[in-house]
Amino acid sequence: MSEPTCAAPEGLTFGEALSELDGIVAALESGQLELEESMTRYERGVALLRTLQTRLAEAQQKVTMLIGELEPDAGDTVTGGE
Numbered sequence: 512m513s514e515p516t517c518a519a520p521e522g523l524t525f526g527e528a529l530s531e532l533d534g535i536v537a538a539l540e541s542g543q544l545e546l547e548e549s550m551t552r553y554e555r556g557v558a559l560l561r562t563l564q565t566r567l568a569e570a571q572q573k574v575t576m577l578i579g580e581l582e583p584d585a586g587d588t589v590t591g592g593e
Contacts, residue, residue: 520562532559
């Protein structure tokens with residue numbers, strides 16, 4: 512990926528954002544960018560990372576909720592008095 516996308520991170524799919532972030536990391540690690548370009552890409556990477564982390568957290572909450580719907584309520588289980 513040679514040029515960063517101008518689209519807002521929130522408007523990208525998870526895969527698009529992750530792919531762009533991978534490209535940014537590769538470009539930064541290459542050491543071939545000028546300081547200004549490195550800073551611009553770093554800032555974009557941070558924005559992408561925040562968006563990705565938010566989406567992962569939302570997905571985790573949804574999975575937890577769905578698993579909770581499959582499991583019996585804690586109040587439904589009877590514990591033995593030992």
